[in-house]
Amino acid sequence: MSDIQREVEQLGVRARAAGRVLATSEGQHRDKALLAMAAELRRSAETLMQANQKDLAAGQQAGLDAALLDRLTLNSERIEAMAAGLEQIASLPDPIGEITALKPMPSGIRVGQMRVPLGVVAIIYESRPNVTADAAGLCLKAGNACILRGGSESLQSNQAIAKCINQALATAGLPAEAVQVVQTADREAVGALITLSEYVDVLVPRGGKGLIKRISEQATVPVIKHLDGVCHCYIDAGADLDMAERIVMNAKTQRYGTCNTLETLLVDTAVAKTFLPQIVERMSAAGVELRGCSQTVAISPTVAPATEEDWDTEYLAPILSIRVVDGLDAAMAHIEQHGSGHTDAIVTNDYQRSQRFLRAVDSSSVMVNASTRFADGAEYGLGAEIGISTDKLHARGPVGLEGLTTRKYIVLGDGHIRQ
Amino acid sequence: MSDIQREVEQLGVRARAAGRVLATSEGQHRDKALLAMAAELRRSAETLMQANQKDLAAGQQAGLDAALLDRLTLNSERIEAMAAGLEQIASLPDPIGEITALKPMPSGIRVGQMRVPLGVVAIIYESRPNVTADAAGLCLKAGNACILRGGSESLQSNQAIAKCINQALATAGLPAEAVQVVQTADREAVGALITLSEYVDVLVPRGGKGLIKRISEQATVPVIKHLDGVCHCYIDAGADLDMAERIVMNAKTQRYGTCNTLETLLVDTAVAKTFLPQIVERMSAAGVELRGCSQTVAISPTVAPATEEDWDTEYLAPILSIRVVDGLDAAMAHIEQHGSGHTDAIVTNDYQRSQRFLRAVDSSSVMVNASTRFADGAEYGLGAEIGISTDKLHARGPVGLEGLTTRKYIVLGDGHIRQ
Structure with missing residues (x-):
């Protein structure tokens, strides 16, 4: 196992532990963390833009084109949009713990399904640093820990945003490891992340068709993916x-x-x-x-x-x-x-x-x-969207909070045994 | 591409075409086919037992143990159980076409979700020939075409059962290719089937942990799997x-x-x-x-x-x-x-x-x-069960008809455009 594989595995171990805490956390605590994240981003606007400047300078030197540099840019308007996005997510109803249709069966047991978090979600995305806050916010709301891997060109910006998020999680009394950013720009980290089945429950790649195709072919972790829209x-x-x-x-x-x-x-x-x-x-x-x-x-x-x-x-x-x-x-x-x-x-x-x-x-x-x-999560009333799935299993179409959860069966008895 | 790969691909092409027909078929036609399948199995009991005798003789010669030979055996009681199982599936409500919660949105469009078949389901299972009828019945009820790959030791029995099923499908006016059995005992066929992503939408392996582990590691088609129950x-x-x-x-x-x-x-x-x-x-x-x-x-x-x-x-x-x-x-x-x-x-x-x-x-x-x-599909009121999923995505716990379907968004407008 290489150093990078070990590092990514450690992210997984910590995410799994944080996810366990989130899974039984109350919705109001997760919302409190989301609001603290928004406040922290606003308060750190200057620091974020400074970090972003480093990415932009490196990007210019590396000859990135104007469109890419624009997507990479963080200005006060975009920072405000990230913060407002987190507040909007906080305002959505808590999806976790909901029990649907607890029905009595002929045997006398009552059977229902409880919505619970998936556990650990890994998101792999390209240049736009705002995805860091959006994705972290959605995962947190749904009670999942997340591991974020943005484009290497936005590494400084993403790390600065993650710092704000971790600070806010700690303030709200939730584990800071609930949101982790992969710290290396090395591509080997992506390979390690998409095969970390023991610690990662689902992978959401966001970006160009090439990226998504490559990831789904190589991943052993299940993928919620969006290929093209013809x-x-x-x-x-x-x-x-x-x-x-x-x-x-x-x-x-x-x-x-x-x-x-x-x-x-x-x-x-x-x-x-x-x-x-x-x-x-x-x-x-x-x-x-x-x-x-x-x-x-x-x-x-x-x-x-x-x-x-x-x-x-x-x-x-x-x-x-x-x-x-x-x-x-x-x-x-x-x-x-x-x-x-x-x-x-x-x-x-x-x-x-x-x-x-x-x-x-x-x-x-x-x-x-x-x-x-x-065809859009907001227009469909989902409140927020982590992507649009063109797969058939699990989540299809715009994926909101529900797509980041699963349902387990619960059975309530009173000493019932099977005949 | 080898001959076997070509053969399996052809199964996929025909299944896809049959699935298309099933997807828009009426529930009563699928139920009619299920009842015809039950009748045909009962009518062909003698033929089925003769085919089964060939498998049993080969199994004895190959030195299969008593437990395996028992599971492989088809007698009139077990044939009746298969037929009754199909009739029970026919009696379940049609899951296809149901539209949940068509809600008006602020824009004026109405948005809902319609339950639709997955398309083509491949089932890979071990010795028990009754799975051939059970799995085919569940897939058909949910509007899916299926490709069945039973254990090589039950090939004659499975082919005889499939013949009854195909006959019944034709009688009911549905494509006989809605249910196909892999005709070769060669293991290469399994490798070809589990990577046939273009034509197979989901894979359901049923059998020992070893089989399921191997299949999920090698499959590129999404798998609904059940590992162990500790x-x-x-x-x-x-x-x-x-x-x-x-x-x-x-x-x-x-x-x-x-x-x-x-x-x-x-x-x-x-x-x-x-x-x-x-x-x-x-x-x-x-x-x-x-x-x-x-x-x-x-x-x-x-x-x-x-x-x-x-x-x-x-x-x-x-x-x-x-x-x-x-x-x-x-x-x-x-x-x-x-x-x-x-x-x-x-x-x-x-x-x-x-x-x-x-x-x-x-x-x-x-x-x-x-x-x-x-923890069982029948006890949970699912009517029938294709397996129990220990995965978190798509289907978790006992998998009934719903797990063999997906939901697409439908949008009804009256000339609405996005602002």
Whole structure:
């Protein structure tokens, strides 16, 4: 075992011990710690920005691009947002200890399920240092200890944030080891962390597809992961075309870089000639590059021809692919073949087709007459979100506090024995 | 890619296609298929027993022991039990399509979750051929296609059962490929199946600890697994000792070979002198071998001294280890260190300690004043069970139909866009 593996294992041992304390802690103590974390971040704003300056200077020297440097930057506005985020998490109801449906069974025992923390959560993320506070806050609220591994380019910032958090945990009488940051920038630490099954219960990687793919392939710890968001909107023959236009414009142009942004528009042949010219004009006016199937190009010649690759691409950019399809079944077949199981919508006023789409499309969010941009923890009323899962097991779609918990069975008897 | 890998991949491709059909099938059609499966098994009893005779003859020649040959045997009673099991599954409510809590959000959209099938489930199991019908029935009820890989020693029996099932599926108008049995006894097929992530959504290994450990280490498909059941019962100072005796006797002696059988008895120092002599006498009379800590041996000298290894052992046999502990915290520390997270019980009339035990013990089932033997899908009202999960993610404890499903978000709007 190398020094780094030993170091990571020690993080695991300490996290497990802290998690045990958190598991039986009262919600009000965890909330008190969250509020103390917020106060400590605000109070330490200057120190945080100084630490961040070191990361920024190193990043400039290492030639990081402007977008990355921007994501790395901590200013007073972003520090305030972190603090406010923690206060918001504190205001959510405590998910832990809830017992659902304690039902009497024929034998006389009563059986229910109690929501309890998962234990230890490891989060691996890229440059943005605010994830350190967000992730720590969510894990703490759900009664989990966490081990955080941010990008090496934000190490100074993350350590400074962690210092505030540890201070606040101690103030609130909770173990400081409930939140630990991996102290080394060495990549070996990631390898050690994702195989630390004895001490880590679940792994949440956040970042680019490459990072997530690599981690899930190598991890032995279970992963809650989000790969890509190739989201579709299907305009059905039964659609109100003004509504369709409004939804499609919002789904594509409200923000380009998010995973719930529309990437492929599917249009029923029956309405293609009416709908395409109007949406092509609006999209072009908004500066969106359009790539279409041959039928689309025939109707709207300003649209460039799409390649097969376009249908599988998450652009995260002002580009939209458009395909004319022969009704609902063809639309669903396209989504099944090319979609990523993230978020897909139908626009229609036809009852039967709306219900078929809802039932049959196998994605984490399926929508009728609404913009795909709604696929989000806050919009779904989850209060906060640790990510969006495109997996099917455990947590699917936006993952809030519930996704960071598990349920155990509890049985209450009065001396009952099995016959 | 080898021939066997290609063959297994083809099973995956066909299962995926069948799963697609099942996902939108009506519950009554799946139930009709389940009833047809039961009828077909009854009608083919003679054929099934003939196929089973071939397995038994080969097993005898291969020198399988009597216990294994017994588990392998299909007689008319066991065939009737398989058929009745399928009818019972048919009588359960359809889990698919249920929408929970469709709630209006501040934006105006309504957000809920719909229960849907996982897709394709692969089950890998050892000798008992009845698993073929049970597992196929549960998967079908939950709208999943399944790929079954039984022990090579039961290949003829499994194929004969599968033939009945496929016949019944076709009769009911559902794709016969909804249930497929791996046709080769070659072990390479298992390796191919557990890494077939594109076509298999979840893996349920059933069998000995060795099999399950090996499979979970090598699988890239997510696994719902059950390792061992080192179950504890803690007799608290506040226990009714007659109740304690009744529960402990039931938990240990009702059946020795099940995973929810008691393996270690923990007794509070405060009641050890009273309780131990009475339970030692009863256990010895029942033919249970006892192994105790030094304090136990001091109080009841007929008990043999336990070794450290005893605390970690799932005996699955008439052996019980006994340890005297200094109160609730020591009991919970023992359970945490030596338990397997399966099922643990406290016997007490002390309210506060009962609640602490319920909350703090991190096992899939935690009980107060009830026998550990209750940890079972049927006793919990799940109707049927595919296994007991000692994992924390997705399904924990007895896994019924719900564990074979997932929930997707559904969003209903009326032209809503995100602001």
